[in-house]
Amino acid sequence: VNEGALLAARKNKDKVDMSDLESAKDKVMMGAERRSMVMTDEEKRNTAYHEAGHALVARLVPGADPVHKVTIIPRGRALGVTQQIPESDKYTYSKENMLARITVLLGGRASEELIFDQMTTGAGNDIERSTELARKMICEWGMSDKLGPVTFGKKEEQIFLGREISQHRDYSEATAVEIDSEVRRVVNECHDEARRLLQENIETLKRIAETLLDIEVLNAEQLDEIIDGKSPKEAKE
C-alpha cells in the first residue's frame, strides 16, 4: 500500500487508485520493471512463447492456481513473468496441486520445444523448481505410490547460520536409485502432459504469444478472451 501511495504521488495524483496498488504489488512480488533492457527480437519472441506456455498450461491443467497476469516486460532477473494467485489462502496442498505446479513450470520449456524445436538456458530455473517439488513429493510428503508414506533424508539445520544447509542422506544407494527414478518419472510425465496440452491447443498458444509480443502485458480477462477465440486486437480493448 505504501509503495502504491508513492507511485500515485510520483504521478501527481490526488488519490491512490487500483492501478497504483496493482503496480505496487507487481513491483514487490516480481521485482522492478526493467523497460530499459534491450532484448533482440529473437529473445522477445522466445520469451513470449515461453510465458504463453506457462499461462496456457496453467489454464488447462486441473488443480493449478488461476493466472493473474502474464508479461514479457523484464522484471528483476526474469525476462518475463506469469503470475498465479490462489483463490484463497492455502495451508496444505494436494498431490494434484503439486503435479499441476510442476506441469505449469514445464509449460515454458515445452512451448519453446514445440514452436522453435530448441531448448534455452532460460528454463533452468523452472526445471530446478520442478525437480525440487517432485523430490519433496516423494521424499517429504510420501506422495509416491511406489515408495509409500516414508520420508527420505534428514534435514541438518545449522543453527549458527540461522538456516538449514544440507539434507543428510540416511538411505541406501538402492533406495537412492528408486528415488531418482520416481523423481524423473514425475517430472517427465508432467513434461509430457504440458506438451500434450500445448500441442492440442497450439493455435491458442500462438494467439497468446503474439498478443504478448504486441501489447506486452495480459491480465486474467484478456487471457480469457484470447482463449475464447477473440483476436488479439479485440482482447486489447
Add this chain to the structure above:
Amino acid sequence: VNEGALLAARKNKDKVDMSDLESAKDKVMMGAERRSMVMTDEEKRNTAYHEAGHALVARLVPGADPVHKVTIIPRGRALGVTQQIPESDKYTYSKENMLARITVLLGGRASEELIFDQMTTGAGNDIERSTELARKMICEWGMSDKLGPVTFGKKEEQIFLGREISQHRDYSEATAVEIDSEVRRVVNECHDEARRLLQENIETLKRIAETLLDIEVLNAEQLDEIIDGKSPKEAKE
C-alpha cells in the same frame, strides 16, 4: 498452573477452575489457538477427516495411549490436533507401543486416502515422525527380527553446539539396504493396518469427522459416545 491463573484472571473469575487449567495445558502443549485463521471449507473438511483418522485409529489399535482430545481449531503451526495422554508415566516402551504410535500417526493420511482418494502435504510431519520411529526401532532398539539385537549408526554429538547433529553411518551399503527395507516394511504394514481399521469402521470415522466439523472440539467422553453409536447431536450435549 500459572498460565491457568492468568486465563482465569483475564475472564474476571474469582477462582481458577478445571476449564482454565485445561485451556492452559492445551496452550502449553499444543500452541496458542489461532481462531482468526481463515481456512476454506475444503481444508476444514480435510482436517476433520485427518484428525478423525488419528483419533479413531488410536482407539482401535492395541498398545496406543488413550485419546484425550481432538480438535480442528488451528493451534501453532498445526491445522488440527489429536492429543494422546498415557495412563501413567512410562520409562520404557514395548515394540507393540511403538507400532501403535506409527499406526496412529499414519491414521490421518489413511483417512484422507479412504475418504477423498487424495494425499496432501499436511501429512508430511506425521510421515516424518513415523519414519523416524521405525528407524529407531530397527537401528537403536533392536526390534527387527531380521536385523537382530544390533545397533546401526553412531551418534556424533557436537558438544560445542550443545546437541547431537548427525548420525554417523558405520555400516556397509548392503546393511543399509536391509535397514531401508525393514523401515519401509514396518511403515507400510502400519499404514495398511491403519487403512484396514478405518475401512472396517468407516461409518464411525465419518461420524467423528462430521461432529468435529460441527463442534470443532471433542473430549474423550464425547469421542466414546460417538464410537458407541450416538449421534453427533447427542454427543454434543
Add this chain to the structure above:
Amino acid sequence: VNEGALLAARKNKDKVDMSDLESAKDKVMMGAERRSMVMTDEEKRNTAYHEAGHALVARLVPGADPVHKVTIIPRGRALGVTQQIPESDKYTYSKENMLARITVLLGGRASEELIFDQMTTGAGNDIERSTELARKMICEWGMSDKLGPVTFGKKEEQIFLGREISQHRDYSEATAVEIDSEVRRVVNECHDEARRLLQENIETLKRIAETLLDIEVLNAEQLDEIIDGKSPKEAKE
C-alpha cells in the same frame, strides 16, 4: 570414602561402617537412588526380569565377572542395575571375557523375550554396548578368525575438542560387508547363548525375578542361595 562418611553423619552414626561405604560406592558407581520415581507394576515386573536375566547369565557364562549386586531401585537414568566387579584389577581381556560381556549384556533382552514374548526400548543401551564391543573385537583387537589380525578404521582425534570424534573409514565396501557380517554373527551367537542359558534355567530366572520384585535388592550371597534352590523367603533372611 568421603561419600560414606557423609552418609554416616547424615544418619547420626558414631562410626562409618561397611554399609555406609557400600551405599557410597553404589551412589558413585550407579548414580543416586530414585526411590520417589513411580513405576507401573508392569514396568517393575519387566525391570525385575530384565535384571534377573543379566544376573543369571553372568553366573552361568564362562569368563564373566562375578555379580556383586542386583537391584530394581531406579538409579540415575537406569530402572535397575546389575553390578559386576572383577576379582582383581585387569589390564587385558581375552576373547572369552569379551564374548561373556556381550552375552551378559544381552541377557536382559533375552529374558524379556522368553518371559513376556515382547521387546522394550529399555534394552537399547545394552544393545548399543554389545554392538560396540563386538565391533571392537573385530576391528581393533583382531579377534575374528575370518578377518584376521588386522585393524579396520582409523581414529581421528580432534585435538581442539579434547576427544576423539569420529572413526575414519579406510577400507572398502566389500570389507565393510564382511565386518558387518562378523559383528552381527558375534552378537547373534551371544544372544542365542543368553537365551539358551536362560531357557535351561527358566525356573531359577523366575525365582530371582520374583525375589527382586519382593525385596528390590539382592547381593552376591542372596543370589547364590536362590540359584542353589532356596526359596526367596529363605534368601531374604
Add this chain to the structure above:
Amino acid sequence: VNEGALLAARKNKDKVDMSDLESAKDKVMMGAERRSMVMTDEEKRNTAYHEAGHALVARLVPGADPVHKVTIIPRGRALGVTQQIPESDKYTYSKENMLARITVLLGGRASEELIFDQMTTGAGNDIERSTELARKMICEWGMSDKLGPVTFGKKEEQIFLGREISQHRDYSEATAVEIDSEVRRVVNECHDEARRLLQENIETLKRIAETLLDIEVLNAEQLDEIIDGKSPKEAKE
C-alpha cells in the same frame, strides 16, 4: 574509456581515438600484454596453431559468437587469445549456442592434434571449461534428451564466505553414471566436430596460423580475408 584516455595521454596524443579504446578494451578483457615474455619457436608455433584452431572453428560452427580478434601475444596467464564478441547482449542461450561454445573451446586442442599429432598442457583450461559447460547443459539446463528436464545436484551456498562452494550430490550412483556418460558424449561429439571442421579446412587453418606467426594479431576483417583465400601478405595490408 578511462583506460583508453590514459593510453592516449601516454602517447602524447591530443585525442583519444578508436585504437586507444581498442587497446584499453583488450587490456581490461584479456589482461595486459606481456611482450617481454620469451617463448621458444616451438611454443610460438604451437600457440599459433592452437589459436588458429579456435578462430577457424568459431567461423565454421553454427551458433558461435563472431570472432573479434586473434592474437599470439601473451596476455595475463594466456600464451594467446581468441576473442569472440556476441552481436548483441544476450540473456538466454540455446542448446545450439552451447554446443558451438564447446566446439570452439576444443578447436585449439583439435588443431594441435591434427598438425603436430601431440597434446599439450596448454589446452587444460579449454577442456575444463568445456566439461563445465557440458555438465551444466545436462545438470542445470535440462538439455540432455536422455536425462530430460530434471536438475541434478544442489548448490550449497555458504553465506559466510560470500560464494557458492560446493555442489551437493543428491542423486544415486546409477544416475551419476548416466550423467558422466552424457557429459563425455557431448564433449566427445564436439571434439570430433572440431576435428572434422579443421580437417576439411586444413589449408585455411595453416594460412591463419602462419599469418599469426608473421604478424601476431589478426582482426575480424583480416581473418575474413585469409579464409576467403587471400595470402597472408594481402591480409596484412
Add this chain to the structure above:
Amino acid sequence: VNEGALLAARKNKDKVDMSDLESAKDKVMMGAERRSMVMTDEEKRNTAYHEAGHALVARLVPGADPVHKVTIIPRGRALGVTQQIPESDKYTYSKENMLARITVLLGGRASEELIFDQMTTGAGNDIERSTELARKMICEWGMSDKLGPVTFGKKEEQIFLGREISQHRDYSEATAVEIDSEVRRVVNECHDEARRLLQENIETLKRIAETLLDIEVLNAEQLDEIIDGKSPKEAKE
C-alpha cells in the same frame, strides 16, 4: 644423560655409570617403570609369553633390528616391552625390513595363540601398527607387486592444526578392494610366518618366557644364551 645423572644422584653415587645411563634411556624410550602395579599371575604369564614371542621372532626373521632388551616390568601403558635398536642410523628401509617389522609385531599375538589358544586385547596396539605398516608399504611405498609403483590416497594437511588429519581417498571402490586384499595378504603372511617360526622353536620360546617370569628382564646376551640352549639359571648369572 641428564636423566642418568639424576638417577645416580638419587642413589648417592659419586659417578654416573653405564647402568644409570641404561636406566635413563629406558625411562625416556619406554616410560617410567611401574613396579607397584599389581598383575594377576595369569596376566604376568600372558605378558611373558607375549614378549618372548616378539623377542624370539626378532631373532629369527631376516631383516629385523637386533633385540636390545626384553622386560615384563610394566612401563608407561605397556605391561611389557621388547626393545629393538638398529645397528646404525637408517634413512631408508627395504621391503624385507618392513616385512620383518610386521612379523615381529605379530609375534606377541602368535605366541599367545600357540601357548594358550587364546587372544587378548593386549595385542591391539601391535595389530594396529602392523596394519598401518602394511598399508604404507602398499599405498605409499609402492611395495606391492600387484598394485605396482603407484601411491593411493592423498594426505590432507590441515595447517591450522599443525598436523595431518586425514587421508583423502582419491581412488575407486574397486581399487579399495584390491588395497584391502593386499593389506590383509601381507599381514596374514607375516602372522603365519611368526607362528611358523615360533612353532618350530617352541621349546626356546618357553625357555625365554619362563626366564622372564623368573628374572623379569633379559638383555641381548642373556637372550643369546637362552637361545643357545643354556638353562635360565645359567643365563641369569
Add this chain to the structure above:
Amino acid sequence: VNEGALLAARKNKDKVDMSDLESAKDKVMMGAERRSMVMTDEEKRNTAYHEAGHALVARLVPGADPVHKVTIIPRGRALGVTQQIPESDKYTYSKENMLARITVLLGGRASEELIFDQMTTGAGNDIERSTELARKMICEWGMSDKLGPVTFGKKEEQIFLGREISQHRDYSEATAVEIDSEVRRVVNECHDEARRLLQENIETLKRIAETLLDIEVLNAEQLDEIIDGKSPKEAKE
C-alpha cells in the same frame, strides 16, 4: 646471487666466481648439503644406484629435460639428488614431456630393482610425484585417449586458508574405476620403459653409480663422458 656473494665472502675471495653461484643455486634449489650425515655403505650404494637410475633414464628417454648434476651428498631431506634443467623456459608441456618425467622419476626405483632385487622406502616421494603427474595428465589435461578431452574432479579452493585443499569428486564410481585404471596403466608403462632402458644399458648404469660412489658429484659433462664409455677415472679429471 646474494647467496653466492655470501659464500664467496665466507671463503675470503675477492670475486664471486661461477663456482660460488653454482653452490648458491644448489643450496637454494636442493637444500643445504648435509655432509655430516652418516650413512651406512649399504645406503650409500643404494643411493648411488638410485640416482644413477634417474640420471641415465633422463639421458635416454625422449622429451626429458637435460641432466645438470647428479650427487649422493645428502641435501635437505634427500639422500641424493638428480637435477634437471630445461633448455629454455617453458609454459606448456607436451604429453611426451610428461611421460618422460614420470619415466625419469621411476628410474630410481627401477635401478634398485634391477641391481639389488629390492625395493626401499626411499622411492616413496618419486612414486607419489609420478602418480600425481599421471593423474593430472588424465584428469586435468585430457591426455588419455580412452577418457578423452574431459576434466574430472573440481578443485575446491578454500580462500580463508589461502590455498586449495581438496579435490571435489564430481564423477561416478564407474568413471573412478576408469581413471584408476588409466593412471596405473600410464605409471606401469613408464616403469616398464625405465626398466627396459636401464636393462639395455646396465653396464653404463653401473659405471655411473660406481663413479658417484667414488667422487660423489657428477656434472653434465662428466656424465656424458661416462656414458660415452670413458672410465670413471678418466671422467674424474
